[in-house]
Amino acid sequence: MSVSRPARCLFTAPSIPAIRPRIRCRNLHSSPNLCERRKPRYASIKASEMGLVSKPPARDLFKRYDDEEKAALAKRYTPEQMEAIEAAEEAIDPDDLNERGVIRSDWGSLNYLDDFSQMQPTIDKRIKREGPVDPKERLMTPEEYAEHHKDYFMKIMDENDVPVDFDRDDPEQLKKLRPNRLDEFKSWDEVPDMIGSNGPLKSESMLAPGVPRDFESAVEDPENTKKSEEEEDPRDPDGRYALLMKQTGLTMDDISSYKIKMLVHHRVVNQTRLGKIQSQYILVIAGNGNGRLGLGQAKGQEMEDTQANARIQAIRNMQPIPRYEDRTIFGEVEAKVSAVEVKLMSRPPGFGLRCQHLIFEMARAAGIQDLAARVPRSRNKMNTVKAAYEALMKQRIPDEIARGRGKKLVDVRKVYYGGRV
The missing domain is CATH 3.30.230.10 (Ribosomal Protein S5; domain 2)
Incomplete structure (x- = not known):
């Protein structure tokens, strides 16, 4: 039995050339390589080397303080600060400052080279006090602050003696006793919180000024409270807008003049272990028709209460809206x-x-x-x-x-x- 040999393939694959063109593989970029860039024919020349830039003399640009200016500065600064200013002037070379310092001359530059004799509200801060600044000025410690509070109350007690026939059980006489609650409120503004070389400083301190208080209204008057409770506006019988009018200073006429509109009202459901709790969601807008608009939203069980709460929130959240020519928006x-x-x-x-x-x-x-x-x-x-x-x-x-x-x-x-x- 003879074994047949496999037949040879009549078609052979084409031969791959040994030499292939080399293709540069790099990311696509619009700029050419460094070797392909055209070199400039002429070297760059600075405008200062060509004589196109004229600089004023440094001595004329940065002038020294004269005697009159030093006398004006001495009214503002202490002798130690004046010595530091003079030492800084001697340490800085005007020629070096003219070469290294860059003085802007474009449209956005500010007038920094000034004698500081006039205040610029956009740059300078408000002067706190007149005269030289006390170098030993500091905040009082809690012990010093309590001691000055004690002295303030002792001064009030010395000026207002307790009558001989004083009865502590009588509420009318207790109201006339000094120091009272009103004096306690005033002490926070009367007693300073800064101390210097010569004792407490009565001028403004480094802290921000407090909110102005109405001390007379701090003491409650029962007669005024009764009058306010008796006076009720017929347009607000339930007193829903009473707190809003106290907080914002609005009147019922102002509130009724606003354009209030309920835009969204739908029922919402909250799933709890006790079942589905249904409530209402209301979104209200309020505006005065003259550039103010506010949004208010509230949820609740009752329709009337929820709508009133949304109205109050909308009035409280009113913000100014920019208007072009008071008729449209900007762009x-x-x-x-x-x-x-x-x-x-x-x-x-x-x-x-x-x-x-x-x-x-x-x-x-x-x-x-x-x-x-x-x-x-x-x-x-x-x-x-x-x-x-x-x-x-x-x-x-x-x-x-x-x-x-x-x-x-x-x-x-x-x-x-x-x-x-």
């Missing part, structure tokens, strides 16, 4: 809350409010007459109102942009339009 603004995107666009006079009803009510409450809006994505009512309010608050005012760039904003419409604008 185009966008805001995004969750899946809702809102784009507000300014429009010319007479355009009107061409937007959905939620943004329409917000613009009318804020006093905006010309506005266009787009809500391309989700249109959830609650998020739409919040996004529109955020867009109104994040407007970029041209005055602030110009101030940040160091430029001035000039209105030339009256010039170009012949005074008709």
